[in-house]
Amino acid sequence: MLNLESLLIRFEHLLPPPHAELNWAAPAFRWRKKIVLGTSVGWLEAIHHPHKIQLADLQNVEPQKAEIARNTRQFVQGRLANNVLLTGTRGTGKSSLVKAVLHEYVSQGLRLVEVDKDDLCDLADIVALLAPRPERFIVFCDDLSFEEGEGGYKALKSVLDGSVAATSSNVLIYATSNRRHLLPEYFDENLKTRHVDGEIHPADAVEEKISLSERFGLWLSFYPFTQDEYLVAARHWLAEFGVRQWDETTERAALNWALGRGSRSGRVAWQFARDLAGRGKTDRVISRPSPHGKDSGDPCQP
Known part of the structure; x- marks a missing residue:
């Protein structure tokens, strides 16, 4: 039979951490909830490494x-x-x-x-x-x-x-x-x-x-991306993932990817670039012209 001390230890593990122990130096937090003895209890959880984007x-x-x-x-x-x-x-x-x-x-x-x-x-x-x-x-x-x-x-x-x-x-x-x-x-x-x-x-x-x-x-x-904005995003993310070739074949692949997803957006461009880079095509490097005449960078992070 468990003694009282063991029961208290097990019960303590059910409780959320006290707010006094929260590290307020963390850049971000998430509100968490759980049911303890039939009662909903909420607390802040520190996130020390949030997703960074500039x-x-x-x-x-x-x-x-x-x-x-x-x-x-x-x-x-x-x-x-x-x-x-x-x-x-x-x-x-x-x-x-x-x-x-x-x-x-x-x-x-x-x-x-x-x-x-x-x-x-x-x-x-x-x-x-x-x-x-x-x-x-x-x-x-x-x-x-x-x-x-x-x-x-x-x-x-x-x-x-x-x-x-x-x-x-x-x-x-x-x-x-x-x-x-x-x-x-x-x-x-x-x-x-x-x-x-x-x-x-x-x-x-x-x-x-x-x-x-x-x-x-x-x-x-x-608002929805135009085709040119979508292609700019796809080129940007390919470059970020080490694929610096941009030719008609790559452009067509990017457009087909968007067509298959039924959407042109920064998120879809990011997913296309991850897929292409994940196939190991990271050793080809040429310039990547923009349809706007300049390298515009990424219009959206997923």
Whole structure:
């Protein structure tokens, strides 16, 4: 039979690490959750080696890059700044831009806290944990969208600016989404103007659905790549992986790869380059002209 000390040791292993032991010098953190004795418990986990990407690596998103860099620079300097919603086509650099601003400003005290959409109900607790710290935190939620009835929607809305408590000056929320309106809207909602199902003010219900997006002070939109932009990205990543040949055969292979994926984006270009480089074709070196007449670099990191 296990003695009391052994039981306590086993129970201690079930518990998350205490916040007092957290290494706040880490550049990034992730909110983790587990069920302990039937109760959901959350804690911050330090990430000492986050994915590094530089702002200079991101091309063909210059307006978006300039805006998010300006907003983040104001934030780390202690000036007023806005929460940011990055929306648009998948694979065009939304998440990478958030990672890039972390890399750019981490030496100035910026930190990133990644929170899964399913854990947004804990957002108020996370902000309360970060508020006393001297660092500046971006709470990052990737691929954000909600279905009807999900609780994280109201939690996020409250933290953005709807709570009676003042928002913490050292916390901003950056979120990415493939759609601008974060809750689904339906054509039949227009029918509710005839008071279907007893709704007296149906327009208010529709307004409720778009109000979450409007609580982000800065919107950045991302658009599909043109063929030339996609090829520039493919050439860049091939060069990064040691394949410096670019000819008609390689270009055709890149286009066929995008056709097979049904998309032209920086992510697809990165995947194509990894595939080609992984086949061992790293010993051929020639110039790699750009369709724009110059080497433009990478428009997107996956």
